[in-house]
Amino acid sequence: MPNSQMTPGIAPGRLTKDAYAKNFTDLHAPLDAHEAAVAADRCYFCYDAPCQTACPTSIDIPMFIRQISTGTAEAAAVKIFEENILGGMCARVCPTETLCEEVCVREVAEGKPVEIGRLQRYATDTMMEKGVHPFERAEPTGKKVAVVGAGPAGLSCAHRLAMHGHDVVILDGREKAGGLNEFGIAAYKSVDDFAHREVEWLMQIGGITVEYGKRLGDGMSLADLTGSYDAVFLAIGLGGVNALRADGEDLDGVLDAVDYIAKLRQADDLSKMPVGRNVVVIGGGMTAVDAAVQSKLLGAEHVSMVYRRGKERMAASEYEQELATAKGVTIIYNAQPVAIHGDGAVREVEFEYTVEEDGKLRGTGEMFRIPADQVFKAIGQTLEGVPDGVAVERGKIVVNEHGRTSQDGVWAGGDCASGGDDLTVTAVAEGRDAAIDINATLMA
Amino acid sequence: MADLTSNFLGIKSPNPFWLASAPPTDKEYNVRRAFEAGWGGVVWKTLGEEGPPVVNVNGPRYGAIYGADRRLLGLNNIELITDRPLQQNLEEITRVKKDYPDRAIIVSLMVPCEEQPWKDILKAVETTGADGVELNFGCPHGMAERGMGGAVGQVPEYIEMVTRWCKENTKMPVIVKLTPNITDIRKPAEAALRGGADAVSLINTINSITTVDLDTMAPEPTIDGKGTHGGYCGPAVKPIALNMVAEIARNPETANLPISGIGGVTTWRDAAEFMALGCGNVQVCTAVMTYGFKIVEEMISGLSQWMDEKGYTSVDDFVGMAVPNVTDWQYLNLNYITKAVIDQDACIQCGRCYAACEDTSHQAIEMSEDRKFSVKDDECVACNLCVNVCPVEGCITMKQVMPGELDERTGQKVPAEYGNWIDHPNNPGNTCASGK
Ligand SMILES: Cc1cc2nc3c(=O)[nH]c(=O)nc-3n(C[C@H](O)[C@H](O)[C@H](O)COP(=O)(O)OP(=O)(O)OC[C@H]3O[C@@H](n4cnc5c(N)ncnc54)[C@H](O)[C@@H]3O)c2cc1C
Ligand SMILES: Cc1cc2nc3c(=O)[nH]c(=O)nc-3n(C[C@H](O)[C@H](O)[C@H](O)COP(=O)(O)O)c2cc1C
Ligand code: SF4
Secondary structure (H helix, E strand, C coil): CCCCCCCCCEECCCCCHHHHHHHCCCCCCCCCHHHHHHHHHCCCCCCCCHHHHHCCCCCCHHHHHHHHHCCCHHHHHHHHHHHCCCHHHHHHHCCHHHCHHHHCHHHHHHCCCCCHHHHHHHHHHHHHHCCCCCCCCCCCCCCEEEEECCCHHHHHHHHHHHHCCCEEEEEECCCCCCCHHHHCCCHHHCCCCHHHHHHHHHHCCCCEEEEECCCCCCCCCHHHHHHHCCEEEECCCCCEECCCCCECCCCECEEEHHHHHHHHHHCCCHHHCCEECEEEEECCCHHHHHHHHHHHHCCCCEEEEECCCCHHHCCCCHHHHHHHHHCCCEEECCEEEEEEEEECEEEEEEEEEEEEECCEEEEEEEEEEEECCEEEECCCEECCCCCCCCCEECCEECCCCCCECCCCCEEECHHHECCCCCCHHHHHHHHHHHHHHHHHHHHC | CCECCEEECCEEECCCEEECCCHHHCCHHHHHHHHHHCCCEEEEEEECCCCCCCCCCCCCCEEEEECHHHCEEEEEECCCCCCCCHHHHHHHHHHHHHHCCCCEEEEEECCCCCHHHHHHHHHHHHCCCCCEEEEECCCCCCCHHHCCCHHHHCCHHHHHHHHHHHHHHCCCCEEEECCCCCCCCHHHHHHHHHCCCCEEEECCCEEECCEEECCCCEEECCECCECCCEEEECHHHHHHHHHHHHHHHHCCCCCCCCEEEECCCCCHHHHHHHHHCCEEEEEECHHHHHHCHHHHHHHHHHHHHHHHHHCCCEHHHCCCCCHHHCCCHHHCCCCCEEEEEECCCCCCCCCHHHHHHHHHCCCCEEECCCCCEEECCCCCCCCCHHHHHCCCCCCEEEEEECCCCEECCCCEECCCCCCCHHHCCCCCCCHHHHHC
């Protein structure tokens, strides 16, 4: 008997092959040329457009949409890539409902924004599918820069530095580039190995080498790097995870959501991914939503996502929450984990209802239990492996508006650095801006 | 990237996109920002003679026609030439030209139909360092009633006379701007050429009333209960302008007369079309009045992308390339036969093609019980109406019935050879057919 959604415990292969394929296709199908033309027509070409202001990378959105509507999607792509070299990934993963599309004048007026994200994808796909890389390197400067971390921040910084003619070496502890684009983002947002293809496409600029399996702090110190490079950019993301601090956290079946998602993203065959019949996800951010939704798509019968505060406090946007419930996830608000019960393996999770008063969270004393074969902890990632001598405050490397850290010659950006939301697009913006400042500093 | 550099009458500009003489070019503040945005040149808002400037109405000056989603398709205006003092304009032109030597600045002029005022203003403009002058023979309202603008442009003899005065009194290139409010555009163009014009530019605005307010029973824009005809421009006038440009470009007498194309230019594609019909460059007014100076960026990126794709390295490569393909109806090949084809995958089953064909002409589209629309080849005359009304671009196309194949409508094989109306047996004037 093959497994089904009803198979007890944790099991792979709960669905048919077709069901996996269907569940993990593109969340938003790409626009075809006609759809893109119709969508582009809705843009008013606003003056000093709110969408552009809302974009962390300040893409000239009205202009690229105008270029799409005049049949020059490639020119639109160039416009996008000039500001955001990972415009292809951002088109797929940006929470546009809280960025550009939220402030679109047509969202405000009619509750229906111009579909900026999908139009951005249309333009960038058009150019990337042709394999064309629109930028050229400047004359070599002879300067060498080390970038630590090949996530969006590191890649964006490396590309901009390479464009300026510097030689860039990216060092990453993993065996693949892309950071969370490759290991974290939900599978249905980056289908067909897009993260990998995007890195290959980006590298066409030349002048960038990636060294895999190289961890800063692991036989390689910051002093080694500052000694042999003209500048260093730290883009190490958030490598650690917060502990739950509830009894039973060490039972079998209790996992870190990010680790599980990384395995899922790297799986050649999703039917081999084991998933619980009853899954409980603890947390309220994007990671929690992704873990919950993907468990459901892998065939879990019941998935509950439990968040300790109210709906409006959830880091995952309203849109993400609706996506989760539409896929069959039950979201429970105002409940905190007290204990995880089981004998060797987890059987159920015990929660206590909460109330929030003047920003302070307090248990009400009322308890309830949810059956669980698998528990995902998604209560936040933490900064890990910051080299000595680089100032850290409130869990982030301290940087100024140019990405400079407390140490001369060392810049930082992305999730590991202070300022901005922990989003792909923010990481891209910070990587780019640090590169601009590094270039200005090196060429001064 | 393709080189967009333009050389029109020896006047160089970084691209062939100029702003037409109109409010966007009425002052230094605007023109500087236009140049910063990337415009290759401007034709400064029309200057009048020394003395108290003209006075504009102070009620609404513009009226508009909209497409779906309130997209502005046509604009109408009752504005006059610049209402700022001549000296001020001249000083501003001098300053801007000095700061932007690589951009083209042409000064548009309109003074009374006597030689002295033209002599005076040309001398004044020469001191500014401007690259040339454009004679405004087009303004259809206000000025025409004072014997200027459109009043001159409608009388070829006057055009020739004033153009000659100008050529005799300045070394600057002289562009003659034509009014479309005339039956045969070739006549004023020929007159300009006889007068010695270096180029013509067209079109100026078209006489129009955009709307009537049904409560006040007055045309709009309405000033204190009354309205007057204004000048129509914007995307809606482009087809009229293209035809007039083509008429001049293919007229043997004016074939070598440089043309600056104006009328509804909004995107790179509009510009390329004007240039393909023989315009050395284009001028833009309404699109900038609607969307701002920034649109030139799209025109630049779009034209260079298209040129790269086509392998054109300079804008002169394609100027006039479509002119040989503009012909008279009688020379069209009547043996070229096509049929409409509906792409069932692209079809969204709205049925508009059916309504059009069924209620208009040839009842050549079939609708099945389950709303599938298909063309009956034995009825289709290839009028193109279904293509034109279909909301999905590329869904309905015209497929050629090749020579030797059967045209199901006529029951005849398609002849291989070209055959036009002149030689057609049905042509009563065809002596050759009736004679045999
Ligand atoms: C599950 C999940 C889903 C998400 N979904 C979205 C989404 O839909 N939309 C969105 O905008 N954002 C999303 N995010 C957030 C987004 O992925 C991050 O903000 C973004 O990836 C941060 O980029 P970064 O370059 O700073 O770090 P990362 O992407 O984390 O990259 C850091 C890189 O540094 C390497 N590294 C770490 N330490 C070292 C070291 N000591 N030495 C060498 N290399 C090291 C890592 O291997 C990694 O490659 C999601 C995050 C998660 C976890
Ligand atoms: C408000 C307004 C004022 C204009 N003023 C002038 C003018 O002073 N001189 C002139 O030659 N043309 C004038 N024009 C005509 C334009 O230069 C241009 O020929 C016409 O608008 C067609 O181009 P478009 O469709 O790009 O607007 C004016 C047009 C408008 C809309
Ligand atoms: S556009 Fe400016 S000048 Fe014209 S009516 Fe509106 S506010 Fe007044």
